[in-house]
Amino acid sequence: MKRLRLGVNIDHVATLREARKTIEPDPVTAAMLAEQGGADQITFHLRVDRRHIQNRDVRLISEMAQTLVNQEMAATAEMQEIALAMHPDSVTLVPEKREELTTEGGLNLLGGGEKYNEVVKALKEGGIKTAAFIDPDLSQIKAAAKIGFDAIEIHTGEYANAGPGDKSEMLGILSVAAKTAVKYGLHVHAGHGLTYHNVQPVALIPEIEELNIGHSIVSRAVFVGIERAVREMVELMKR
Numbered sequence: 246m247k248r249l250r251l252g253v254n255i256d257h258v259a260t261l262r263e264a265r266k267t268i269e270p271d272p273v274t275a276a277m278l279a280e281q282g283g284a285d286q287i288t289f290h291l292r293v294d295r296r297h298i299q300n301r302d303v304r305l306i307s308e309m310a311q312t313l314v315n316q317e318m319a320a321t322a323e324m325q326e327i328a329l330a331m332h333p334d335s336v337t338l339v340p341e342k343r344e345e346l347t348t349e350g351g352l353n354l355l356g357g358g359e360k361y362n363e364v365v366k367a368l369k370e371g372g373i374k375t376a377a378f379i380d381p382d383l384s385q386i387k388a389a390a391k392i393g394f395d396a397i398e399i400h401t402g403e404y405a406n407a408g409p410g411d412k413s414e415m416l417g418i419l420s421v422a423a424k425t426a427v428k429y430g431l432h433v434h435a436g437h438g439l440t441y442h443n444v445q446p447v448a449l450i451p452e453i454e455e456l457n458i459g460h461s462i463v464s465r466a467v468f469v470g471i472e473r474a475v476r477e478m479v480e481l482m483k484r
């Protein structure tokens with residue numbers, strides 16, 4: 246079985262920096278230490294409103310990272326241009342709303358397919374792998390395959406938020422989605438709301454190749470340091 250990759254999302258290190266509009270804590274330093282802790286990938290979301298990650302962070306991480314780099318972004322012309330210039334290993338397209346606290350749901354690929362077709366084509370021509378962040382919904386998975394994405398990232402938020410009585414049903418939905426995606430020739434990633442307490446059942450779904458985790462790791466890093474926080478998550482994810 247392939248080893249499960251951990252993408253560490255460093256956005257919230259930048260959130261703390263931007264709370265004071267200062268130079269610390271630096272998400273680039275966080276990325277380097279996350280790599281020391283065993284991260285397989287550095288993930289960040291360059292938002293249109295630049296509320297946390299800035300262009301400078303993207304530039305430095307793309308120069309310095311020793312592991313994979315995954316840029317989450319909205320499907321806009323500006324973001325496409327930045328990705329083609331910075332050349333991350335992969336781009337995960339996500340929905341973006343100005344008023345939201347964090348990414349709230351998956352993309353709707355059934356409406357606006359044209360927009361996604363163009364961005365995916367341009368990124369692929371630029372040698373960048375593409376993933377669609379979608380809910381575990383069979384029609385969205387089919388649409389992702391049709392558009393030509395290389396992978397889907399399954400939104401695990403509902404699983405994470407489910408109470409103890411509903412967790413196994415939500416896990417079943419994630420598992421069916423992962424199997425369906427593989428049937429359609431897609432690689433499978435997952436993320437959102439995963440923590441030290443709920444990650445293991447998701448890590449055991451064999452079709453999932455990559456988890457992207459941010460808030461929980463950065464929160465733990467405040468107390469134990471990011472290198473150790475990442476190492477502990479890597480240990481939990483071993484299947």
Ligand code: PXP
Nearest residue numbers: 348378436437438457458459460
């Ligand atoms: N994957 C995607 C596509 C996301 O948008 C986010 C949040 O930025 C994450 C993973 C990480 O979510 P969390 O911070 O809840 O671990």
